[in-house]
Amino acid sequence: MIWIAYSMRFDSGRGTLLLNLGTEIVGTVITVAVVDWFFERRRLQERARQLAWTTQQAIEHAVWVWQGGPRELETDELLGILDAVNPDDPIPEFTQNLLLNLGTRSKQVLHNDAASIRGLHGLREAFEHLVRLNAVREGGAVIPPRKLADILEDGVLGLADLLGLPMEKYPASLIRFRDPAAESQEQRHFGVRTETRDRPGRAPGGPF
Numbered sequence: 001m002i003w004i005a006y007s008m009r010f011d012s013g014r015g016t017l018l019l020n021l022g023t024e025i026v027g028t029v030i031t032v033a034v035v036d037w038f039f040e041r042r043r044l045q046e047r048a049r050q051l052a053w054t055t056q057q058a059i060e061h062a063v064w065v066w067q068g069g070p071r072e073l074e075t076d077e078l079l080g081i082l083d084a085v086n087p088d089d090p091i092p093e094f095t096q097n098l099l100l101n102l103g104t105r106s107k108q109v110l111h112n113d114a115a116s117i118r119g120l121h122g123l124r125e126a127f128e129h130l131v132r133l134n135a136v137r138e139g140g141a142v143i144p145p146r147k148l149a150d151i152l153e154d155g156v157l158g159l160a161d162l163l164g165l166p167m168e169k170y171p172a173s174l175i176r177f178r179d180p181a182a183e184s185q186e187q188r189h190f191g192v193r194t195e196t197r198d199r200p201g202r203a204p205g206g207p208f
Contacts, residue, residue: 044119049163051109051116052123055130056159058105059152062098065189066091068179075160076170082156084172085149089180094189096136099148103133106155126158 060073067081067089091099106127110117117124132151136143143151160167172178 041119044116047113047116048120048123051113052120052126052159052162055102055106055109055127056156056163056165058102059130059156059159062095062102063152065098065185066095066180068177068184068188069175070177074170075156075165076168077175078156079153079167080170080172080175081178082149082153083169084175084178085145086180087144087146089145090182090185091142091145091148092182092185095185096142098189099133099152100136103131103136106130107134120162122158122162126155126162129154129158 056075060078063069063078063081064071064073067085069077069081073081110124110127110131117127129151133148136148157167159165
């Protein structure tokens, strides 16, 4: 319309009308595009925050199964527990699977939700730390407990920074119920010990 009005060289009222109409249409299109961009950006940021929260909760569960501590862990307690991991803490196969799944899910998020990840600065780096958990038993050798704790700590710090959660380490000596023994991990993960669940005539979830 603007081009037609220009070609008519504004010799008539029709040319002026077309010019005004074209200007209004272009302005409306630009406004709609800008508003749509802001809404899409907000949607991606909300999706990114949801992914961050879900991953943070998955880390809390995996660390609770592995190390014990309070069932509901605050970030500072979580960091304190990870700091207290010993080189000889056992990592049973089901705990390895929890950590492996966490790494696999992080890799899938980076691949499938790339647009959402870009919506929150620093989220990609946090997930890239956790992707390293994919190698928890690569080549048949399990990653040493301290290295696993360091990987988890890097991921927790990255997510906590994005979500505005506490990033100070709670003194490990003050954390109650920390118990990384294999039997305790089994009880936390399954609810009952394997030998109890498999014992004939004993209902699942029954007393030890």
